Structures are given as C-alpha cells and as structure tokens.
Amino acid sequence: xxxHAKLDQLGLQAALEQARKSYSxxxxxxxxxxxxxxxxxxxxxxxxxxxxxxxxxxHGEISALEAxxxxxxxxxxxxxxxxxxxxxxMCTGAILLYNIPRVVIGENTNFKGNEDxxxxxxxxxxIIDNAECKELMENFIKEKPExxxxxIGEATAS
Amino acid sequence: xxxHAKLDQLGLQAALEQARKSYSxxxxxxxxxxxxxxxxxxxxxxxxxxxxxxxxxxHGEISALEAxxxxxxxxxxxxxxxxxxxxxxMCTGAILLYNIPRVVIGENTNFKGNEDxxxxxxxxxxIIDNAECKELMENFIKEKPExxxxxIGEATAS
Numbered sequence: 001x002x003x004h005a006k007l008d009q010l011g012l013q014a015a016l017e018q019a020r021k022s023y024s025x026x027x028x029x030x031x032x033x034x035x036x037x038x039x040x041x042x043x044x045x046x047x048x049x050x051x052x053x054x055x056x057x058x059h060g061e062i063s064a065l066e067a068x069x070x071x072x073x074x075x076x077x078x079x080x081x082x083x084x085x086x087x088x089x090m091c092t093g094a095i096l097l098y099n100i101p102r103v104v105i106g107e108n109t110n111f112k113g114n115e116d117x118x119x120x121x122x123x124x125x126x127i128i129d130n131a132e133c134k135e136l137m138e139n140f141i142k143e144k145p146e147x148x149x150x151x152i153g154e155a156t157a158s
Numbered sequence: 159x160x161x162h163a164k165l166d167q168l169g170l171q172a173a174l175e176q177a178r179k180s181y182s183x184x185x186x187x188x189x190x191x192x193x194x195x196x197x198x199x200x201x202x203x204x205x206x207x208x209x210x211x212x213x214x215x216x217h218g219e220i221s222a223l224e225a226x227x228x229x230x231x232x233x234x235x236x237x238x239x240x241x242x243x244x245x246x247x248m249c250t251g252a253i254l255l256y257n258i259p260r261v262v263i264g265e266n267t268n269f270k271g272n273e274d275x276x277x278x279x280x281x282x283x284x285i286i287d288n289a290e291c292k293e294l295m296e297n298f299i300k301e302k303p304e305x306x307x308x309x310i311g312e313a314t315a316s
Contacts, residue, residue: 056226057220068214153231
C-alpha cells in the first residue's frame, strides 16, 4: 500500500467523478484532478471536453490544469495529478513542463500513454487499475469509437 | 532552400502576426499557425494566452490547435505547424499526439524545447532563426521575467 493511500483515494475519486460527469453529458469519460500532495487540497479538476466544447486540446489533464489556473512553479512541484486513463503524449508533456512529480492513473488497459517517458524523467507513476475507470472507457469506445479514435489522433479502424 | 519556401513564408508570417498581437496585448509573444501543407490553407492560428486568459495551457501551439477545432486524423497528418518559438514538452506532445509531420520554428535561441523528441519520432523540424521572433521574446523576457519563467514551469531566477 502506498504511503499516500488517503490522498490517492481522494484524488482518484475526484477524477472519477469528473469522468462520470463527462459520460453523463455524452462526452469522453476521462477525468483528472490536481491535488497538493501534502495538504491534500484539490487545486483543480476537469474532464475531457472534445464533444462538449468541440475541443481537441481539453483532455482531462489539460482541463484540470486549466481549472487550477496560473500556479507558481513550486506548487506544481508539490502536487500529484490524478487521471482516470493513462496520459497521452500531450498530457504527458504538460506534466513534464510543470515538473509534477507524481502521477496516479486509474487504468491503462484501454489506452497506454507515455508512462515510460514520465518515468525516464523521474516522475513517480502509479497505476490503480480501477474497475469503474475501465468500464466507463470500454462503454464509451463501444458506443462512439470515432470520437475516441479522433481523441488520440487515430483514424477509426474500418 | 526548402521545397516548401512559399508555405513556410506564409505560415511563419501568420504565426509572427499572432506573436505581435499577443505582445501588443501585454501577453507572451509566441504565436502559432497550422497550415495544410499541400493547399496552404490556414487551419488555425493562435498565441500564448497565459496573461490574457490567465491560462497555463494555452501556449501558442495549443491555441492554434484549439482554433482549428476538431479535425480528422488525416488532416493533421497533412499539416505543418508553425511556431515562433521552439515548442515546450506539452506542445511537443500535442504535435506527436496528432502526428503532425512537419514543424517550422521561428527561433530556438531564447528557449530550446523538445526538438530531439520530435525528430526521434520522425517529425521534420525546421529552424528559421528569424530576427523578429527573437527580438519579441528577448524584449518580453527582459520586461516580464516572472511571467516568462512561469510559462515554462520554472521559478524566476532570484
């Protein structure tokens, strides 16, 4: 069990709540939360907005960063970012830009992002393998495959 | 001289116009444009919005991608992205996410981003070394160093 068990439960629930919200809106069910590691203060939450806002860049993590607003470098460096799904290369790059040292991932079965790049920069990466995170994504991919493949820059398999 | 000389002139001017606009608004002078490589149609332009919209994620390239809206995978794969300054890890990741195969960079003197990561994924990277791109950034960094260092996730040098 992680030293951060309470933090990780709180953060994953906040991210999952965002994923559920997005799914209920007809959107891609990926949620994220940025939490101050020591104080457990939630700095920002967000979810994928491709469908809701016709946005190609508001992935879950980018939305959470955006919701947190402008923060000092040291705030990011003391934060943990939670995401219900393994981060794509853009969100990985955002995590590296701001030197967020800890990433907690709900699942990486439906999509495996750039976890190795994060680790190679010394970022701590934790995979929770959460059943609800997986189920939301599985359902969405079955229901709206074109939207999902667009979100990861791929043409829909024909 | 590049085979794409006309395209590159058009795209860099569109990006530079955005950088000038941002500077005139008191913002970080980094602009970007996404252009269809064959038709030279401008798909989207944007500039850094850290100051104007209190945004930590709307870098020039992300703003241009956002302005272009939802595009099919093949449109990105036939595009060139122009940016007045070498792309940070987030913007590099966005370019890789969407498999944009060609990146034209105004300058990389004031900041050198993840050009090597782009190249390692087969992306064509062209450095223009444009004097106006450099001058705008040099001026901004002198005038508002805290905003600039915040934009790249660094604490201001004391």
